[in-house]
Amino acid sequence: MSTPTTTPDTERRLAELLEADRTFLWHPFTQMQVWPEDDPLVIERAEGNYLIDVLGRRYLDGVSSLWVTVHGHRKGELDEAIRAQLEKVAHSTLLGLANVPSIELAKKLISIAPPGLTRVFYSDSGSTAVEIAVKMAYQYWQLRGRTQKRRFVALREAYHGDTVGSVSVGGIDLFHQIFRSLLFEVERIPTPYAYRYEGEGDCAEACLRAAEELFERKHESLAALVIEPLVQGAAGMLVQPKGFLAALAKLCRRYEVLLICDEVATGFGRTGTMFAVEQEDVRPDLMCVAKGLTGGYLPLAATLTTEEIYSAFLGTVAEKRTFFHGHTYTGNPLACAVALANLELFEKERTLEKMKPTVEVLTRKLEEIARHPHVGEVRQRGMMIGIELVKDRATREEYPYGDRVGFQVCQEVRRRGIILRPLGNVVVLMPPLSLTPDEALWLGDAVYESIDAVTRERR
Numbered sequence: 001m002s003t004p005t006t007t008p009d010t011e012r013r014l015a016e017l018l019e020a021d022r023t024f025l026w027h028p029f030t031q032m033q034v035w036p037e038d039d040p041l042v043i044e045r046a047e048g049n050y051l052i053d054v055l056g057r058r059y060l061d062g063v064s065s066l067w068v069t070v071h072g073h074r075k076g077e078l079d080e081a082i083r084a085q086l087e088k089v090a091h092s093t094l095l096g097l098a099n100v101p102s103i104e105l106a107k108k109l110i111s112i113a114p115p116g117l118t119r120v121f122y123s124d125s126g127s128t129a130v131e132i133a134v135k136m137a138y139q140y141w142q143l144r145g146r147t148q149k150r151r152f153v154a155l156r157e158a159y160h161g162d163t164v165g166s167v168s169v170g171g172i173d174l175f176h177q178i179f180r181s182l183l184f185e186v187e188r189i190p191t192p193y194a195y196r197y198e199g200e201g202d203c204a205e206a207c208l209r210a211a212e213e214l215f216e217r218k219h220e221s222l223a224a225l226v227i228e229p230l231v232q233g234a235a236g237m238l239v240q241p242k243g244f245l246a247a248l249a250k251l252c253r254r255y256e257v258l259l260i261c262d263e264v265a266t267g268f269g270r271t272g273t274m275f276a277v278e279q280e281d282v283r284p285d286l287m288c289v290a291k292g293l294t295g296g297y298l299p300l301a302a303t304l305t306t307e308e309i310y311s312a313f314l315g316t317v318a319e320k321r322t323f324f325h326g327h328t329y330t331g332n333p334l335a336c337a338v339a340l341a342n343l344e345l346f347e348k349e350r351t352l353e354k355m356k357p358t359v360e361v362l363t364r365k366l367e368e369i370a371r372h373p374h375v376g377e378v379r380q381r382g383m384m385i386g387i388e389l390v391k392d393r394a395t396r397e398e399y400p401y402g403d404r405v406g407f408q409v410c411q412e413v414r415r416r417g418i419i420l421r422p423l424g425n426v427v428v429l430m431p432p433l434s435l436t437p438d439e440a441l442w443l444g445d446a447v448y449e450s451i452d453a454v455t456r457e458r459r
């Protein structure tokens with residue numbers, strides 16, 4: 001596991017780096033007042049599924065460096081793709097010019113995308129991919145002369161990124177509430193979160209009824225539905241019941257509402273199929289990808305859409321139907337080159353096939369974890385896993401947010417040589433697809449022991 005090579009020199013270097021981190025940085029989604037006490041690791045290198053800190057300690061990357069790493073770190077083919085591209089050009093713009101890797105990648109993406117998606121618009125993060133989908137959907141209806149269709153529908157616990165547009169369609173109060181008055185208004189569909197459902201009858205059916213009622217009443221004003229297909233990640237890995245996505249897709253068709261699937265987290269094998277929508281045979285009008293697109297190497301995103309939407313933007317220059325949107329690094333050649341190599345690896349290594357035994361090991365381990373007295377619910381779809389901790393299993397009482405119980409469990413897991421990052425009281429496991437069955441066993445055991453150690457202290 002850990003093989004520290006600590007010497008007074010490396011210790012001193014770590015102290016200096018942490019001092020500079022504390023002095024100059026502001027970390028994302030982080031309460032900086034407590035950050036220095038949280039014993040931060042300073043990562044310097046990586047190897048396969050492991051991150052290595054400045055002291056030489058190795059840690060299993062249990063959340064794929066925030067949901068991005070696919071085939072592991074320092075993957076030969078991916079390193080080489082960047083080196084080879086670097087020998088040619090690092091960056092050239094897509095505004096007024098084309099470049100080789102962005103063309104090759106677009107062609108490849110369309111060849112593996114759900115049927116009907118034929119066009120690729122690049123950007124650089126999941127947030128911008130969603131922002132673009134929202135603006136495209138909006139402008140599409142304007143151009144089609146259906147100018148009343150301006151409203152977006154999203155799920156109540158949705159997470160679609162952190163720019164103002166993507167926060168508008170987001171619905172996680174903890175992150176988004178403070179910005180409410182800055183955002184555009186969105187129609188909401190309740191999240192199918194059966195474990196915390198307090199209404200009558202079946203939870204998912206109630207959500208679908210609410211959606212149907214909304215669509216029936218307001219479809220003339222609705223531009224698009226935005227949804228994370230199969231799993232709502234940042235909400236705590238909320239897994240949708242079978243048929244839920246397909247039912248919403250059907251509603252969209254019936255009421256002429258565009259369907260935007262945000263596959264930023266679920267895309268590229270994370271749920272067991274290349275894209276989550278495949279599992280429900282759903283064909284989105286717009287699809288957003290980012291995170292795993294480059295195998296976790298460089299920031300790159302894409303918004304895919306149909307010929308129907310694309311062609312609505314065509315016209316003479318004077319007609320001004322152009323999509324006036326673009327980012328400076330749109331279609332960056334280095335990022336596109338490594339993304340292409342990433343997609344080729346899926347074929348060459350039969351990644352989706354090879355991950356199956358590992359997923360099965362995780363599923364078995366999760367059955368044990370689910371029996372723990374402080375685990376309320378375990379949710380899994382492929383390599384996306386959420387373990388919801390509860391103070392009281394019978395009443396489903398939550399641990400107070402300020403107690404940071406999920407965080408404590410992750411600190412305990414870290415002592416066992418594994419890096420995880422929770423979402424509140426939900427312990428998230430999101431390992432690289434290259435995780436081995438043996439590593440899955442170890443991960444499962446470490447998580448069980450850590451939950452037990454932390455919750456025992458509090459009993």
Ligand SMILES: *Cc1c(COP(=O)(O)O)cnc(C)c1O
Pocket residue numbers: 124125126127128130159160161162228233234262263264265266290291
């Ligand atoms: C992470 C995430 C985003 C935002 O992606 P960034 O690259 O962090 O901007 C959007 N949607 C979903 C579903 C995500 O998980």
